[in-house]
Amino acid sequence: AQKVTQAQTEISVVEKEDVTLDCVYETRDTTYYLFWYKQPPSGELVFLIRRNSFDEQNEISGRYSWNFQKSTSSFNFTITASQVVDSAVYFCALSEARSSASKIIFGSGTRLSIRP
């Protein structure tokens, strides 16, 4: 069975600190996709990144970076020099990628609060 675990329920840091959101997943598939989504207070889930199971290269996009390690089944997300606008709930997710309508399994989310 597929499962995504985000052990950190809530994190609160002061602005400009770096923060890492942890994500651990379980799957028996050899081909799968991992995602991160951001849900600001407005409610809409915003897609941030997709990573497929064959690509373990880390990715950096501005202040955001992602560390994918198959050996530990982890896909962690780091925000460097955090800002108040980063405050949101962040979801890690996993997809089996078998068909056009592949289900996405979401973690329970980490609520990130950035204090000024």
Add this chain to the structure above:
Amino acid sequence: ETGVTQTPRHLVMGMTNKKSLKCEQHLGHNAMYWYKQSAKKPLELMFVYSLEERVENNSVPSRFSPECPNSSHLFLHLHTLQPEDSALYLCASSSRIAGYEQYFGPGTRLTVT
């Protein structure tokens, strides 16, 4: 319009009312989804449509009735709801060609009184 749109954004309805939620995607995707997000609960997948055919129904009560007339539109018809059905209802779309990630609409905040 771009992306995924949902109307209405907010809805208050009585337990005996009938209402519908509408979702429209402008991304050329071929799969659409309904999710329910209640306070302090994980996202719950309700229905999945692929090429206008329902491919998944996650034991959702019959008071929720989905409809997908074409690949761009998805409806959720509501009738005789219960107060515990109050939640944020999110629509999403995806495409294998686009990479499997789902793009979400802004959601409809539903309150059942």
